[in-house]
Structure formats: C-alpha cells, structure tokens
Amino acid sequence: MDAAALTDHLVAELGDAVTPVIEHDLLTATVAPGDWRRVAELLRTDPNLGFDYFEFLSGVDEEAEGLGVVLHLYSTGRRHHLQLRTIVPREGGVIPTVSDLWLGANWHERETAELFGITFEGHPHLVKLLLPNEFEGHPLRKEFALLSREAKPWPGAKEPE
C-alpha cells in the first residue's frame, strides 16, 4: 500500500482516533496515548497492514506540548512504512508497552524511559539500559542541565584560532 491507501485504511478502521499526515511519502499517524496500545495491536495483527518489522521507538522533547513518542514500523510483506506518534505529559507520562507485540521494542522502550522519563506500562523489565544505575535525571530532556555548559558557554560558535 502507498501512504494514501494506508491513510484511507487507517481512517476506515479507527475514525477520529487517528490524525494522519503524509510527508515525503511517509504516513505519520498521531494518536492519543490512550489509543496507543489499541492502534499498535491493529497495526500488528491486521492482515492488510501486517506491520511485522519494528524499526525503532524513541522520544522527542516537544517542550510545552509534552514529550513525544515516535514508533517507526515497516511491513516486510507489503513493503509499506508508517510512523506512529503520540504525546504524553512531561510529568508522570505513562504509555502502554508494545514490547510484547514487537520484541525489538524492549530495549528501545528502556532507553526512552531512562532518557526522557516516560513510563512504559506493562514492560517486563523497565530498568536503566545505558545510563549508570545511580544516574539522576533524564538527560535528553531540554531542561536537563549540562554541568559543563553551566560553567562555560559552548565554544563551538567561535571561529577556531
């Protein structure tokens, strides 16, 4: 399916729950956090969609809007691609896990959880993946203070001498 046909199919299945945008032949479907799990299950199990390949899951700091969660999926059988997005609140953002639908999402969710501070409900082992255990804070959030930069402004803006 191309992006337009994919959009029609998703809107027919989900109605208003999904906001589709097509950019560069890539369909970006934005859903509410409450619909995240339902939509993910549909994408995985609907034989017409057949998203069997998990590409990646990550977070985006959207500042005032909250924290974005981005999931990229691909169908090896039907050769189409989709980006699923949602936004959760900055504080206490919770979203259901998709790591049982795509096993590859397991580590990506752990990474997103530690770097952005989003909880993935139902994840089997949501502990830190990359950061040391004693690390405090969520370093990919924009408000995370980099101590070196507090002491000294970024020198990259200057021409090297």
Place this chain on the structure above:
Amino acid sequence: MGLVDKVELPQPIKFVFNWGRRYSLWVFNFGLACCAIEFIATSMARHDFIRLGVIPFAHGPRQADLLVVSGTLTDKMAPALKRLYDEMPEPKYVISFGSCSNCGGPYWDSYSVTKGVDQIIPVDVYVPGCPPRPEALLHGILELQKRIGSESLKQRYIDADSRPEPIVVDA
C-alpha cells in the same frame, strides 16, 4: 622486589636495565572509539611500533606494562578502566591517546562522558588529536621510552604514588 627498590643501581647497570625495559613494553589497548583504529594502524606494517619494542595485544592487564586508553571513556565504563589499571603490575605506564581520553574532547559537555581519564588513573603521556595520527602515538611512545630510560626504579618503588609531571606531545 629484591635489590632495585633498596639501592640505586650503578649507572651502567641502570642503563642496561632500563634499556631492556623501555624496549619491551607489552601494551594493552583499551580501545573505546575511533582512536583505537589509529592505535591498530600504528601496530600494523606501515608504522609498526614493534620495531620500537612495543609489543601489542598483551593477553591481559596482568601481562601488560603499558596501557593505552584510546577513545571515549564514559562514566559507566570508568570503573572497568580503574580495575584494569589496578590489575597491571608495577612498573606501569599510561598513555592517554586522543582528545576524548585527554579531556572529553568533542563530548566536553556530555552527561555521560568522563572528562579525561586522568580523573581515574595517573597518566604519563598525553597525545592530543581527534583522532591523532599514528605518528603522534609513535612520538608519544618515544617520549615515554626516553623517560623510562632515565628512570630510577628505586625512586619509583619507594614512592609508588608519585609520578613525574606528565609529558604532553606537541600537536
């Protein structure tokens, strides 16, 4: 240790002794990033640091005399480096190879990178560059060998924690 830590060796014996040590440096490469590739290039046929008596790929830290930290040390990796250094037998030397291990390099403001291995272990030679060319590492090794050549082992064993000022190789 025997005699060397009790008496200063006579100059000719010291010369021969240090000559032997400086030209059989078993090196352990703690390769963490792209600098490790430059280290490997230095060990291969074109630059070939074996001709300087640097013997690459010690089987483990307990068989190594020289530790080359080449690459980006993260806070999570730092305890492993410290442990590795502690496992090496005296007399041991450390070359900090590349900007990342010298001071954090391009990751100077990162939340996860250690800003210089000298926060964890004492460093004998700093080789700057991002990554430094193999010639820079050869230069660093030569400078280190010069220092080993004139070193007093007695001094080193009596006062194991004190180190002379580290050498900084000019870029």
